[in-house]
Amino acid sequence: MSKTAFLFPGQGAQKTGMGQDFYEKFPSAREIFDQASQWLSLDMKALCFEKNDRLNLTEYTQAALVTTCLAMEKVVEEYGLCPDVTAGLSLGEYCAIAVSGGMSVQDAITTVRKRGILMEQAVPAGEGSMAAVMGLDADKIQAVLGGMKAEIANYNCPGQIVITGPKAAVEEASVKLKEAGARRVLPLTVSGPFHSSMLQNAGKELEKELSKVEFSSLKIPYVTNVTAQYVTDFKETKDLLAKQISSSVRWQQSVEKMLEDGVDTFVEIGPGKTLTGFMKKIAPDAKTYNIQKVEDLELLPEIMDNRGSR
Structure with a gap:
């Protein structure tokens, strides 16, 4: 049924x-x-x-x-x-x-x-942020984030994972994730580092x-x-x-x-x-x-x- x-x-x-x-x-x-x-x-x-x-x-x-x-x-x-x-x-x-x-x-x-x-x-406003990571699987993202203050916020679907954390950490992680092969990393318009x-x-x-x-x-x-x-x-x-x-x-x-x-x-x-x-x-x-x-x-x-x- x-x-x-x-x-x-x-x-x-x-x-x-x-x-x-x-x-x-x-x-x-x-x-x-x-x-x-x-x-x-x-x-x-x-x-x-x-x-x-x-x-x-x-x-x-x-x-x-x-x-x-x-x-x-x-x-x-x-x-x-x-x-x-x-x-x-x-x-x-x-x-x-x-x-x-x-x-x-x-x-x-x-x-x-x-x-x-x-x-x-x-x-406080401006201290945290989030970004959507496109085209990189969760294991690779987690490996890049190891030792950093950025974290995975959302496992949305294959090819789309959201990261979160202090603004500087998310920006640093975004650069490294692109270097690791992410197709795109898009900053999200949100008011805080949700799910961190x-x-x-x-x-x-x-x-x-x-x-x-x-x-x-x-x-x-x-x-x-x-x-x-x-x-x-x-x-x-x-x-x-x-x-x-x-x-x-x-x-x-x-x-x-x-x-x-x-x-x-x-x-x-x-x-x-x-x-x-x-x-x-x-x-x-x-x-x-x-x-x-x-x-x-x-x-x-x-x-x-x-x-x-x-």
């Missing part, structure tokens, strides 16, 4: 207008946006639907993106499609956990608001916030970025989320784990097609779909037909 995974994007996927068509057409999506506005004392409609400077600021981006993805996912489930497993890239893992039943929608949205603030404040050891203190502060969250038994498993393994015991979630903020995002390994478990259909829910693009490089033969606009819901009957009887 076919197995389906719901995938949720991370920071960087946000864009003006995301989720507006869902808000206007579906009461369940509207409710999540309106509730998020109340929970956070933020105008979520203005933040997500209107052009503004705040949407790309980490302290606002994370809550906006999680609100949007969870509003879209709610509608997908109302159409009758439910996942066998969930996973999210970095920030998206909070969506994955909420959909798996491990935390409430309210806790997911309010916690990532605090997470965004902690990540924004963790390292420089965020360990932010992880400790986040753990205090997570201690206030009521975690619940999982209805279905999710795959954690930290280990790229299935999580079935909700008691592991708090520690994993605290570690995740300064750990490498093992996205490619997470997808490979789901493939190993028999997952053959992957549905990315949220703005952009970042994860769909990664999927084409990790598993080009897998059935991959993207739901980011209301018209994309027309794909759902095809997805459900492909799954066969449950």
Whole structure:
């Protein structure tokens, strides 16, 4: 029998207008946006639907993106499609956990608001950076980084790995990685050295916030970025989320784990097609779909037909 995974994007996927068509057409999506506005004392409609400077600021981006993805996912489930497993890239893992039943929608949205603030404040502006390394495998990158302060932030897909750390270390590593054969090394426009050891203190502060969250038994498993393994015991979630903020995002390994478990259909829910693009490089033969606009819901009957009887 076919197995389906719901995938949720991370920071960087946000864009003006995301989720507006869902808000206007579906009461369940509207409710999540309106509730998020109340929970956070933020105008979520203005933040997500209107052009503004705040949407790309980490302290606002994370809550906006999680609100949007969870509003879209709610509608997908109302159409009758439910996942066998969930996973999210970095920030998206909070969506994955909420959909798996491990935390409430309210806790997911309010916690990532605090997470965004902690990540924004963790390292003074300009001291850290990140860069995407194209065309060099992980072992070679790790060998070049040996003894340096730069670290691997994301294992996105074959041929694309992100490095992170102090700005000077990332710049030095970028030069050496090009010398080692990287096709390109592209500096990323980010506000800090995310998923590096420089965020360990932010992880400790986040753990205090997570201690206030009521975690619940999982209805279905999710795959954690930290280990790229299935999580079935909700008691592991708090520690994993605290570690995740300064750990490498093992996205490619997470997808490979789901493939190993028999997952053959992957549905990315949220703005952009970042994860769909990664999927084409990790598993080009897998059935991959993207739901980011209301018209994309027309794909759902095809997805459900492909799954066969449950």
